[in-house]
Amino acid sequence: xxxxxxxxxxxxxxFMAVSIILLLLxxxxxxxxxxxxxxxxxxxxxxxxxxxxxxxxxxxxxYSKGMALIxxxxxxxxxxxxxxxxxxxxxxxxxxGIGLEFYLCSMxxxxxxxxxxxxxxxxxxxxxxxxxxxxxxxxxSLLRRFRLPWSNDDVFGRRRxxxxxxxxxxxxxxxxxxxxxxxxxxxxxxSWINLINPRRGxxxxxxxxxxxxxFIIEPLIRQIIEKQFALFVYDFKYDTxxxxxxxxxxxxxxxxxxxxxxxxINFSDLSRSHRxxxxxxxTLDYLSDALAASRTILLSMNKTWxxxxxxxxxxxxINFVAALIWYxxxxxxxxxxxxxxxxxxxxxxxxxxxxLLGKEPEIATLIDPFIQAYANKSxxxxxxxxxxxxxxxxxxxxxxxYYILTGDDLSLDINNPSAPKIFCLGGDPSRIExxxxxxxxxxxxxxxxxxxxxxxxxAFVCDEFGTIRAYNMATIVATGRSxxxxxxxxxxxxxxxxxxxxxxxxxxxxxxxxxxxCGQVGGATARWVSERFPKILQERSSFTASSxxxxxxxxxxxxxxxxxxxxxxxxxxxxxxxxxxEPGRELELKTFHAKIIRNEKEMRFEExxxxxxxxxxxxxxxxxxxxxxxxxxxxxxxxxIAKDASD
Numbered sequence: 001x002x003x004x005x006x007x008x009x010x011x012x013x014x015f016m017a018v019s020i021i022l023l024l025l026x027x028x029x030x031x032x033x034x035x036x037x038x039x040x041x042x043x044x045x046x047x048x049x050x051x052x053x054x055x056x057x058x059x060x061x062x063y064s065k066g067m068a069l070i071x072x073x074x075x076x077x078x079x080x081x082x083x084x085x086x087x088x089x090x091x092x093x094x095x096x097g098i099g100l101e102f103y104l105c106s107m108x109x110x111x112x113x114x115x116x117x118x119x120x121x122x123x124x125x126x127x128x129x130x131x132x133x134x135x136x137x138x139x140x141s142l143l144r145r146f147r148l149p150w151s152n153d154d155v156f157g158r159r160r161x162x163x164x165x166x167x168x169x170x171x172x173x174x175x176x177x178x179x180x181x182x183x184x185x186x187x188x189x190x191s192w193i194n195l196i197n198p199r200r201g202x203x204x205x206x207x208x209x210x211x212x213x214x215f216i217i218e219p220l221i222r223q224i225i226e227k228q229f230a231l232f233v234y235d236f237k238y239d240t241x242x243x244x245x246x247x248x249x250x251x252x253x254x255x256x257x258x259x260x261x262x263x264x265i266n267f268s269d270l271s272r273s274h275r276x277x278x279x280x281x282x283t284l285d286y287l288s289d290a291l292a293a294s295r296t297i298l299l300s301m302n303k304t305w306x307x308x309x310x311x312x313x314x315x316x317x318i319n320f321v322a323a324l325i326w327y328x329x330x331x332x333x334x335x336x337x338x339x340x341x342x343x344x345x346x347x348x349x350x351x352x353x354x355x356l357l358g359k360e361p362e363i364a365t366l367i368d369p370f371i372q373a374y375a376n377k378s379x380x381x382x383x384x385x386x387x388x389x390x391x392x393x394x395x396x397x398x399x400x401x402y403y404i405l406t407g408d409d410l411s412l413d414i415n416n417p418s419a420p421k422i423f424c425l426g427g428d429p430s431r432i433e434x435x436x437x438x439x440x441x442x443x444x445x446x447x448x449x450x451x452x453x454x455x456x457x458x459a460f461v462c463d464e465f466g467t468i469r470a471y472n473m474a475t476i477v478a479t480g481r482s483x484x485x486x487x488x489x490x491x492x493x494x495x496x497x498x499x500x501x502x503x504x505x506x507x508x509x510x511x512x513x514x515x516x517x518c519g520q521v522g523g524a525t526a527r528w529v530s531e532r533f534p535k536i537l538q539e540r541s542s543f544t545a546s547s548x549x550x551x552x553x554x555x556x557x558x559x560x561x562x563x564x565x566x567x568x569x570x571x572x573x574x575x576x577x578x579x580x581x582e583p584g585r586e587l588e589l590k591t592f593h594a595k596i597i598r599n600e601k602e603m604r605f606e607e608x609x610x611x612x613x614x615x616x617x618x619x620x621x622x623x624x625x626x627x628x629x630x631x632x633x634x635x636x637x638x639x640x641i642a643k644d645a646s647d
Contacts (some may be wrong), residue, residue, distance in 0.1 A: 012074070012075040012076070012077075013075070014075075015071045015072075015074045015075035016071070016072065016075035018071050019068045019069075019071035019072045019075065019132075020068075022064055022067060022068040022071065023065070023068045023128060023129070023132065025045075025064070026064040026065055026068065027121075027124070027125055027128070028045060029064075030124075031120075031121045031124070031125075034121045065103075065128075068132075069103065069132075069135070072132065072135065072136060072139075073139065076136065076139050076140050076143060077143070089142070092138050092141045092142045093138070093142070094138075095134050095137060095138035095141075096134070096135060096138035096139060096142065098131075098134055099130075099131045099132070099133070099134025099135035099136075099137075099138055100131065100135060101131070102127045102128070102130050102131030102134065103127070103128060103131025103132060103134075103135060104131070105127070162182065162183050162184035162185070162593065163184060163536050163561055163591065163593070164184060164589060165182050165184070165189075165191045165589055165591070165592045165593070165594065166191060166192055166193075166194055166587070166589040166592070167189060167190060167191050167192065168192060169192045169194065170192070170194040170196060170585070170587075172196055172585065173227075174197065174198060174199060174227075174457075174484075174486070175194060175195060175196050175197075175198070176195040176198050176220055176223050176224070176486075177192055177193065177194055177195065177223070178192070178193040178195075178215075178216065178219060178220075178596050179191070179192060179193075179596070179597045179599065180192070180193055180592070180594030180595055180596045180597055181594060181595045181597060182592065182593055182594040182595070191592065191594050193577075193579065193592050193594065193596070194579060194587070195515055195579055195580075196579065196580070196581050196582055196585050196587060197481070197514065197515075197580050197581060197582040197585075198459075198486045198488075198515060199480060199481035199484065199485060199486050200477075200481055200513070200514030200515060200580045200582075201476075201477035201480075201487050201489070201512065201513035201514050201515065202220075202486070202487065202488040202489070202513065202515045202516070202517070203489055203491070203509070203510065203513035203515070203516040203517070204216055204217070204488070204489065204490040204491070204516070204517045204518075204519075205490075205491055205492065205493060205494075205516070205517065205518045205519065205521055205525060205529070206490075206492065206517070206518065206519025206520060206521060206575070207492055207493065207519065207520050207521055207522075208492065209572060210519030210520045210521075210570070210572055210573075210575075211519060211572045211573040211574075211575075211596070212463070212490050212517075212519060213240070213241070213463060213490075214573070214598065215573045215575070215596040215598055216490075216517055216575070216596065217241070217461060217463055217488065217490060218241070218244055218598075219598060219600060220461070220488060221233065221241070221244060221245060221248065221461060222244075222248050222600060224459045224461075224486065225245070225248040225249055225252050225422070226248075226252055226255075227457075228252070228255045228256050229456075229457050229458055229459050229486070230260075230414045230415045230420040230421055230422065230456050230457065230458035230459070231245065231414070231421075231422045231423070231458065231459050231461065232414055232423045232424075232425070232443075232446060232458070232459070232460050232461065233245050233423070233424045233425070233461045233462075233463070234425050234427065234439065234443060234461065234462040234463055234464075234465070234468070235266075235424050235425065235426045235427065235463065236427040236429065236432075236463045236464035236467060237427070237429060237463075237464075238266045238268060238424075238426025238427055238428065239264075239266065239269075239424075239426060239608060241424065241461075241463060242264050242266075242424040242426055242608065243605035243606070243607075243608065244603075244605060245262075245422060245424050246262055246264070246422075246424075246605075246606075246608065247603050247604070247605050247606070248603070249262050249422045250262075251603070256420065257419075257420060259418060259419040259420070260419070260420045260421065260422065261410075261419070261421055261422070262421075262422045262423075262424075263276075263409065263410045263421055263422070263423045263424070264423075264424045264425075264426065264608060265404060265423075265424070265425050265426065265442075266425075266426030266428075267400055267401065267404060267426070267428060267431070267435055267438075268426065268428050269608075270400060270403060270404070270614040270619070271610050271611065271612065271613055271614045272608045272609065272610055272611060273404060273426075273611070274407070274409040274410055274611065275403065275404050275405075275406070275407020275408065275409045276404070276405075276407060276408070276409060276410050276411075276412065276442075277337075277338050277339075277405060277406060277407065277408055278293075278338075278339055278405060278412070278438070278441050278442050278445055279293060279325060279328075279329075279337050279338055279339055279342070279445075280337070280408070280411060280412065281329060281333065281334035281337050282411070283411075283412060283413075283445060283448075283449050284325070284326075284329045284334070284337070287322070287326055287362060287363070289448070290322040290323075290325040290326040290329065291318065291319070291322040292444065292448065292472070293322070293325060293441060293444070293445060294318045294319075294321035294322040294325060295318050295322075296437075296440050296441050296444040296445075296469065296470065296471070296472075297321065297339075297392070297393075297437045297440070297441055298317055298318055298321060298388075298389065298392055298437075299469055300436050300437040300440040300441075300468065300469040300500070301392040301395065301436075301437045302388075302392060303499060303500065306469075306500070306501060306502045306505075307502050307503070309502070313384065313385065313388060316369070316370075316385040316388065317385060317386070317388040317389035317392075318389075319366040319367075319369075320346075320366070320367070320370065320385065320386055320389045321342065321346070321389050321393070322363075322366060323357055323363040323366040323367045324342045324345050324346055324357075325337070325342055326360070326362060326363050326366075327345070327356065327357055327360050327363060328341055328342060328345065330360055330362065331633065331637075336629050336630070336633060338405055338406050338626075339396070339401075339405045339438070339441070340396075340397075340401070340402040340405050340406055340626045341406075341626055341629060341630060342393070343393045343394070343396055343397050344397075344626055344627055344629075344630040345630050345633075346386075346389065346390050346393050347390070347630075348630070348634055350374055350382070350386075351374075352634055352638060354367065354370065354371050354374055355638065355641060356634065356637050356638070357371075358371060359637070359641065369385075370382060370385065370386065373385070392437070395434060396434070396437065396438065398434075399616075399619035399620055399622065399623040400619060401438060402619075402622055402623050402626050403614065403618070403619050403622045403623075405438070406622060406626060410423070412442070412445055412446045412449050412450075413449050413450065413455075414446065414450060414458055415450045415455040415456040415457070415458035415485075416455070416456065417454070417455060417456045420456045420458070423446075425439060425442055425443070427439060427464070427467070432467050436467060436468050436469070439468050440468040440469045440470045443460075443462065443468065443470035443472075443473065444470040444471070444472045444473075446460075447460065447470065447472045447473055447475070447476045448472055448475075450476075450483075450485065451472075451475065451476055451479065451480055451483055451485060452483060453482070453483055455483060455484070456484075457484040457485075457486075458484070458485055458486070459485070459486035459487075459488065460473065460476060460485065460486070460487045460488065461488045462487075462488065462489050462490065463490045464490060464491070464492075465489040465490055465491050465497075466491040466492060466496035466497045466499065466500055467500070468500065469500045469501065471501065471505055473487060473489065473509070474505065474508050474509050474512065477489075477509065477512050477513055478512050489509070489513070492521075493521045493522075493523070493524075493525040494506065494510065494524050494525045494528055495523070495524065495525070497509065497510070510528070514579075514580030515577070515578070515579050515580050516532075516577045516578060517575045517576075517577040518567060518570075518575060518576055518577055519570055519572075519574065519575050520567070520568065520569070520570040520571070520572075520574075521567055521568065522564075522567070522568040525567075526564040526567035526568050527564050529562065529567050529576070530560060530562050530563055530564050530566075530567060532578060533560065533561040533562045533576075533578070533591060534561060534591070535559060535560060535561060536559060536560075536561045561591065562576055562593065566593075571595070573595055573596055573598075574593075574594070574595045574596075575592075575593075575594065575596055576591075576592060576593035576594075577591070577592060578590050578591050578592075579592070
């Protein structure tokens, strides 16, 4: 092996030697009278020249001189790279230019055979060899600045990074697809991110501006509607996604069942909003449903409670609100079973409230501790328990919320086979703290209702999922596949998710999602993403250079496919992740790191229609009506109880 290397290193030196010999023969041929006069001619050299002359090689002066220059360049190109002297590139080019001028212009000094002089010989020889040496020095210095395969101009290793990715479009009944471009082996290639089984959950992470909505969520929404799925969309920045959903639904409405309708709820423009009772009676089949609704409301309003579930002063207000919900569910078949009525019922004085609740045997176990505390005159503890529920509920006491939450324009069974729905729920970034409990309750209740067998295929798209608390979505991700539900959750990073959920709950959501995308993130999220990728076998070259020699050694080693630095420096629209397959359609290339291409045609998104004019008078009337409903309920029930006691 070493002999082969030594022989290869000798080739450039051979070219240089031949170049010098050719120049000497060139001068000897054209200035032969001078050499002959000095007695420096040699019979061996003459025999060589006679053979070369027969090839017409010396017919023109630039033939042999040009060939010598070509051999010089070949010797320089084949020489190993050595340490650069650090000379300016312009000085280097200037040296090459001067060398070429000496080397080429000296041909004007070539004499004819009648005027051969020693002065011409000396000048020509000096100019030729000075030019040759300047060209050699300048070209060598210049080439040292060129990028070599092992050079260090790729300081971040981007050209060496990357891995093979899926380039074919793999389609199925539920599959979703995103086109992209990725780089591997210093070449750009087209790819397809094939979500063969999106029902296993799609988790999207990325900091603000990374392109989660534009490059992923919006194209997926279009494809879901084109596949005629029922759809729920949480539009955090209402009405950005809502307009898109409505436009795509209008374009594909003829493909859906005849009874499919579009609905939109928002808390900013009530004239364009539908109304929906989030505690509608048909969806509250068991007391556990009331407990789940109560837990969702209170934990979304008290983030510090998330990691204290099970504590006495956490579970007490949850049980109290659940008792109120279930009482209204049982009263006259739930005529007043709405969240606003629950809020107003919670304001009832203890002496009246406990009498009413004590009449309902199904909630006896929930309210008995409160009744006992009241009977024992433990008012301080009782106030602490109930105030923990009344204070958060009081924040929801507003005319706009009462108006939306007491209507019946739609039900939450969006995947009802007889009447599928396209439902958009709008948020408001400026009021997210106030609206998060209600939005969380909508999503949590809907996910429980829809996750049943024999329903119409549907999808849940929750943009900025980290701003709400709907823990039942974890159940959708875990079990919704068998019920043809596609859950798509978008968060900014792991820390945002853990602000709303306990560490265990957040880890569950992160780990059970079969498909995930990640844009630019940093910190713990970048580390978590990097660890999910398998390691890859990479070839690494080590280059050692000195002023006299250089050496390159190559080795292979297992390295991280995606580093934390890679995740933290992604550009907008650039995502990496892992896709999931399904039995019978196994994917060999599940990982991807690509720039997603959005190539769909732009659509015209019209303003949402006005459903009915809603002004302050309408809101105030509904607000007062709810209060009167509870007043009438309390008076009527207490009167009935008093009458029964007197009899």
